[in-house]
Amino acid sequence: QVQLVESGGGLVQAGGSxxxxxxxxxxxxxxxxxxWFRQAxxxxxxxxxxxSRSGGSTYYADSVKxxxxxxxxNAKNTVYLQMNSLKPEDTAVYYCAGASTLYCGRYPSxxxxxxxxxxxxxxx
Numbered sequence: 001q002v003q004l005v006e007s008g009g010g011l012v013q014a015g016g017s018x019x020x021x022x023x024x025x026x027x028x029x030x031x032x033x034x035x036w037f038r039q040a041x042x043x044x045x046x047x048x049x050x051x052s053r054s055g056g057s058t059y060y061a062d063s064v065k066x067x068x069x070x071x072x073x074n075a076k077n078t079v080y081l082q083m084n085s086l087k088p089e090d091t092a093v094y095y096c097a098g099a100s101t102l103y104c105g106r107y108p109s110x111x112x113x114x115x116x117x118x119x120x121x122x123x124x
Contacts, residue, residue, distance in 0.1 A: 002026050002113045004096050009118030012086055016122070020081040022096030022115055029077040030054075033104035035111060036070060036081045038092035038120075048094070049081060050104030059104060064090075086122045093117040 008020040020036070035050035049060045049070040058070050069082040079096055097111035104110075 002028070002032065002098050004098060004113055004115035006094065006096050006115045006118040009094060009120045011121045011123065014086060014088055014122055014124050016086050017082070017084045018086065018120060020083065020094055020096075020118060020120070022079045022081075024077045024079075024098065026077070030074040031100060032098040032113075033101050034070075034072060034079040035097045035099070035104050035106075036079075036094055037097060037108060038090075038094045039117075040092040043092075045095070045108055047106040047108075050106070051079065052103050057103060059106070061106070083120070086120075088122045088124045091120060091122050093119050 003025040006022050033052050036048040037045050038048050039045040047061050051058045051070045051072050055072045067085045072079040095117045096115045098113040099111045
């Protein structure tokens with residue numbers, strides 16, 4: 001069982017930056033591929049980025065490629081999402097998720113554990 005807690009969301013102007021963190025409980029964090037998803041009001045949850053167990057492989061949605069960076073620190077049981085050059089369309093609740101698989105993927109059904117989410121609002 002893994003519990004995930006996101007933090008770092010907030011209000012930022014367009015062009016600004018935020019870093020989200022997701023802290024995981026338990027001693028097996030390194031056994032999970034991790035991902036970030038987001039959901040805007042009235043829209044379906046969408047994939048943002050994911051990272052393999054070791055951190056050696058990452059994958060991004062086209063909409064954030066070049067602006068967002070996912071990373072993890074297995075010693076700290078934490079996964080991060082550095083978000084730069086934020087746009088109003090990045091406004092959403094951001095969720096981290098964990099999958100007990102070697103590699104990550106873009107489909108929510110792959111993930112076994114989810115955090116409660118953190119709100120990111122980008123003003124124009």
